[in-house]
Amino acid sequence: MSTQCLTNKKVLTKGNYAIAQAAVLAGCQCYFGYPITPQSEIGEFMSGKMQELNRGYVSAESELAAINMVIGAVSTGVKAMTSSSSCAVSLMQEALSYATTDELPVVLVSVMRGGPGLGNIYPSQGDYFQVTKGGGNGDYNLIVLAPSTVQECVDLTYKAFYLAQKYRNPTVLLADGLLGQMMEPVEFYDYPYPEIDTSDWALTGAKGRKSRIIRSYGPLAEDRCVFLEKLFQKYKVIEENEVEWEEINTDDADIVLVSFGSTSRNVKTAMKKLREKGIKAGFFRPITLYPFPNKRLAELSRKTKKFVTVEVNMGQMVNDVKLAVNGNCPVELIHKGVGAPPSADEIVLKIEELL
């Protein structure tokens, strides 16, 4: 299967394959990875495809190695990625922290499974904190995109490569076992973003110019302060320009249901069912988890009566919603620790209990 035949065609495919195909179409030159359920199809697809296209693929010795191989590849100005899941993404935290201060466009696909520890291979949203709050050391942010459909797996994979290069910041596509394994019709299309010029910073050999250093080390305290201020100026720009969310029926809503990723699908249905019952429910789905749509949530908090977040974890995003709402109205949590998201009917029942 050549990459050409993937474009402009509607096909039925798994989330993991959709991500991998989209990465190839986005111009990903190198893939490095180590298998882990529930995302192994990404590496399987890449192993054949990258060889066929004469691009780079390494079956890495560990996730530590894989993410550092990505750092190496993207330092030369090309697009590169790795993919993994939960406990193995834990192994990548050091490198992600480095990559933020290296200012390198690393792309990581994290297909969440149950945790903590080895957990299990059921779907989960337990790694919201891991990617939005940083498991690595120091002050940094990762750009985090959360698809809710297989089509969005494609759209946001493209976007992950673009934002990573545009801002020279590691970017995570945060899917979960449900999205990775489910099949839906998707449409592939050509990479829709402009190619970013990397020639003013990439390592290509110091021919006819001064040599370049990409480093994370900052031995002097004052210099480090200046660097961190500059880094956080960049985050401010990202927060101003790249927030993305979906909202439905929020204008007159008494209760706004907030959910991200695969869980939001049932939440959207629950919102419709509540409307049918005469309850003025609205739906709000952050698509970018960092930057988080807190300004919009704050606006909504001044006209709605209650927020309810629905998550497949013990309650993680709910904290960010509370920070955004800042006490303007109550924020409740409906959650399930791990596994398939609660059904729309279960959500409706629980909402009725809360009212």
Add this chain to the structure above:
Amino acid sequence: MATQVFKLPDSLKGDVKYSFCPGCDHGVAVRLVAEVLDELGIRENTILAASIGCSVTLYDFIDVDSLEAPHGRALAEATGIKRAKPDKIVFTYQGDGDFASIGLAESMHAALRGENLTAICINNTTYGMTGGQLGPTTLLGQVTTTSPTGRNVEYYGYPIKIAEHIALCDGTAFSARVSLDTVANIRKAKQAIKKAFEVQIKGLGFGFVEILSTCPTNWKMSPQKAHERVRNEMMPVFKPGIYKDVTLQN
């Protein structure tokens, strides 16, 4: 008219001042690498994956494009660079802790995959930068800050013989151990470093040189005594030599 027989290599940054302790062999090793880059004419096409340890600021000395790797991950980052840009010359310069302890998996697998990379490893039998703790190459009997009564097998296990292990990897094209204790050995070391780059240039596989080196500060010895220790204590265990050279086979 006198002819110049020694000059500082062009591949070192102008007016560079090393951050190494007095008498530390790191300085010689870095200069040798720079001399080899000069002689092979590859400086402008070379990328360094730097490491953590006393070698951390190598990129302030060697005038090539450089990427700083987290501790132990230099050969993973080097692999990424090489796979993205196969026409570039890519090398690492690491300490024994970086290469053979925290980074052993990355080092060994880069060799096993036969990555066209060059790795230079400084073996000084201790963790130098953190103040002289027991490392993967600390000799039996050696006193360090974390082996206060000396390394004994029952408690600490054995040191690793890096060059021999790397030579056992099928993807390795060249593996040698050299020392810097005498001027003659410094010259031999340079030839080995050159060979480790040449096998990469020829696409033959992984090129590796382990360099026996001193750490006068943490060994609590004069630089002169430190070289005696290299000869009397290190070389009988870590025997210098070429352990693999595919260019000599057939």
Add this chain to the structure above:
Amino acid sequence: MSYIVIDKEKCKACYLCMEECPKKLLKISKDTNGLGNHVIEFNDPNHECLGCAMCATRCPDLAITEVYRG
């Protein structure tokens, strides 16, 4: 006439070069550099230097920057 050039500011006073010189032309100076080190001094009144560059090869701190043979 053979000779060497020393960058005194780079000398860290390890004195490894002193041993290497076959003619023993390198000595510890009374002067100190910016690092506070009693630096190495090249003293060759009888033009004995061979230009062998053993001192520069040995120097770990690039303090012997040039060697000329003639």
